Amino acid sequence: MKKLVLLIAFSLPSLASAHAVLEQKEVETGSYYKAVLGIGHGCDGATTTKITIELPEGVHRAKPMPKAGWQVETVVESIAIPYTSYGKQVTEDVTKIIWSGGELLDSHFDEFVFKAKIDAQPQTLFFTTKQQCAVGEINWAEIPAKGKTTHDYKYPAPALKVINKTKSGHHH
Ligand SMILES: [Cu+2]
Numbered sequence: 001m002k003k004l005v006l007l008i009a010f011s012l013p014s015l016a017s018a019h020a021v022l023e024q025k026e027v028e029t030g031s032y033y034k035a036v037l038g039i040g041h042g043c044d045g046a047t048t049t050k051i052t053i054e055l056p057e058g059v060h061r062a063k064p065m066p067k068a069g070w071q072v073e074t075v076v077e078s079i080a081i082p083y084t085s086y087g088k089q090v091t092e093d094v095t096k097i098i099w100s101g102g103e104l105l106d107s108h109f110d111e112f113v114f115k116a117k118i119d120a121q122p123q124t125l126f127f128t129t130k131q132q133c134a135v136g137e138i139n140w141a142e143i144p145a146k147g148k149t150t151h152d153y154k155y156p157a158p159a160l161k162v163i164n165k166t167k168s169g170h171h172h
Contacts, residue, residue, distance in 0.1 A: 019156065020129045020140040023111070026161045033059075033118045035127075037158060042106030043133035050100040050132035051112050053158075055093075057081055058120025059127075062094040065113040070102035083119060122164050126157040 018040025027033045042048050055062055057080060064072045075096035082091045097114055104110045118125075129140040142153040150156035 020131060020138075020158055022127070022158045022160055025159065026163055027118050028165050029118060029120060029122055029162050030165055031118060033116055033160070035114050035116065035160075037112045037114075037127075037129065039104060039110055039112065039131065042104070043131060043136035043138050045106045046133035046135040047106065048104040048110075048131055048133050049102065050098065050130075052096060052098045052130040052132075053112070053114075054096050054128045055116065056120070056125045056127060058118065058162075059125065060085070060090070060093055060117045060119050062097060062114050062116035064097045064099075065115070067099060067102070067112065070099045073098050073100075118160075118162055120162050122162050125160045125162060127160065128157045 020040070021038050023036035023038060024034070037051070037053060039048060039051065060083065062074065064074060066072060074094045075098070076092050077095045078091055079093050079095070082089055084090065094116075097112075099112050126143050131138045131140065138155060140155050140157050142150075142156045144150055144152060144156070150159050
């Protein structure tokens with residue numbers, strides 16, 4: 001019996017790559033992007049109950065995918081840089097997506113999904129994410145200084161590299 005208990009008590013060290021990260025880290029400007037935000041662990045062992053992701057400038061018309069066991073809401077605000085879509089001036093857009101009411105154990109992994117049009121010019125975009133737990137919270141909000149990468153930080157914001165359109169000429 002004692003051996004069994006020891007086996008169960010043995011826990012793996014948490015992976016450095018756990019964190020809150022976007023599965024697909026690169027996208028062409030002007031294309032639609034399916035964002036899959038992976039949440040690798042809780043807040044110091046506590047169960048995750050709420051995820052809030054902020055959409056940076058140039059990420060347009062975001063639509064979250066419904067998620068069983070969670071409520072999802074979008075926050076629409078006026079945006080700093082209006083844009084034109086299908087000939088219409090757009091001055092308000094989704095700026096935040098919030099998943100709440102669910103439970104994600106520290107020992108589990110889950111994904112939070114949305115789609116958006118990436119109109120930002122080539123650059124690295126950062127999606128500041130707040131992870132709230134039954135006890136405590138984590139702000140994934142660190143943005144690397146020049147010459148550093150997200151790997152140099154403990155709580156990096158999920159990052160997405162926007163690249164030039166490839167010249168293949170196909171349409172998405
Ligand atoms: Cu981590």
